Amino acid sequence: MLFHVRMDVAIPRDLDPEERTRLVTTEKARALDLQRSGKWVHLWRVVGAYSNVSVFDVDGTDELHDILWNLPLFPFMTITVTPLTEHPSALSANP
Numbered sequence: 001m002l003f004h005v006r007m008d009v010a011i012p013r014d015l016d017p018e019e020r021t022r023l024v025t026t027e028k029a030r031a032l033d034l035q036r037s038g039k040w041v042h043l044w045r046v047v048g049a050y051s052n053v054s055v056f057d058v059d060g061t062d063e064l065h066d067i068l069w070n071l072p073l074f075p076f077m078t079i080t081v082t083p084l085t086e087h088p089s090a091l092s093a094n095p
């Protein structure tokens, strides 16, 4: 199943700088692993914001929840999930 996910990040300004670096570094490693696994198929920065829009290809809501819940920056993100289905006018639906 495909899901559009928006993540808005708000790391507290007073967070210890070393902890901030550790979280961002581990988040990046996790994001790269998930992209290599094929679960995190698109990752785009939203221009002008500490936000991303992403597309995940996972078995279902439980797997997506588990992935998002375990992201290192999860405590500092507001996440909006939109399930996707094929559009009937998409080229992929009209070979």
Ligand SMILES: O=C(O)C[C@H]1C=CC(=O)O1
Binding pocket: 007, 009, 027, 028, 029, 031, 050, 051, 052, 073
């Ligand atoms: O920077 C972000 O948008 C938050 C998060 C998503 C991937 C990553 O490396 O950090």
